[in-house]
Amino acid sequence: MTSPNSFILKDFPLQCGVVLPEAEIIYQTYGELNSERSNGVLYPTSYGAQHSDVDWLVRPDGILDPTNWFVIMPNMFGNGLSTSPSNSEDAAQPGVYFTHYDNVRAQAALLDSLGIETLALVYGWSMGAQQGYHWGALYPERVQRIAALCGTAKTTDHNRVFLYSLRAALQGDPAWNGERFEGIPEKGFHTFTQIYASWAASQAYYRAKPYLKWGYESLEDYLLRSWEAGYRRRDPHNLLAMIETWLHCDVGNNPIYKGDYVLAMSSISAQTLVMPATTDLYFTPEDCELEAKLVSKSSYCPIPSIWGHRAGNPYQNSEDEAFIKQSVDKLLTH
Secondary structure, eight states, X not given: OXXXXXXXXXXXXXXXXXEEEEEEEEEEEESOOOTTSOOEEEOOXXXXXXXXXXXXXXXXXXXXXXXXXXXXXXXXXXXXSSSOTTTOTTTTSTTOOOOHHHHHHHHHHHHHHHTOOOBSEEEEETHHHHHHHHHHHHOGGGBSEEEEESXXXXXXXXXXXXXXXXXXXXXXXTTBOSSSBSSOOHHHHHHHHHHHHHHHSOHHHHHHOGGGGGTOOSHHHHIIIIIIHHHTTSOHHHHHHHHHHHHTOBTTOSTTTTTOHHHHHHTOOSEEEEEOBTTOSSSOHHHHHHHXXXXXXXXXXXXXXXXXXXXXXXXXXXXXXXXXXXXXXXXHTO
């Protein structure tokens, strides 16, 4: 694997009103762009993830096969690789936050630099699905297909309560001074991951205890060595930044649609595959089905899974991976 690439945008205006003197997207590519420049697939990252955490499905005979497609993985603003509070003083200032309107405009400029006018597919899970919907609404002429896995185009009130609890967990730590962390939020990380893990998989998943097959000795061991250890690898300022992006997710809240969510959804002309998981607690099947009805060329195909939200990133989960691959392969042949 080659090293990731960097794309710089000068004097980049954020939706929050701040102009960044320099905004950077770190991105990775897989496969080769064909002579017609028609096989581009955009695969944005999700909450807390960097491209190397979720690119496992980009492989020969995987969900995204780089022998057929040129896959571009841009890291979301705030995730610690692209411009984030941890690596940019400008991004760390109070009142500065990123939206998907920012992410997608920056990604469009990146594609311009690569000479890609039209994408064969935007494939996204969770916050990646949010970006997929934004792509379809903001650049309908540039997107042929969208695969939106376990994500919505607008953050629901129920989802907001979850996000508020994550933010409160981190900011309730003694290391938080009201604006920044003055040390490692030990208790904050612990509480944050307990909340996150409780929502990320279903009740049936925890009854089945699949993690015992992976070398974890107990539920507590799994929560500590898998969930908490994973999030402790992230700067807590970045975790807060990505929560803000998630909270601000609304495909209609931008200068193009001026708050008209229904108009934004109806403006998506791409063939759109809406794939919630039947047991997702973040982005429920009911919420996703309601959104699918607002997109003219949508197909609604829930993943029958006990894995909850994690079904959409089916690492260690071959059954859900096969289901997703079959559905995405069908989408790509139309």
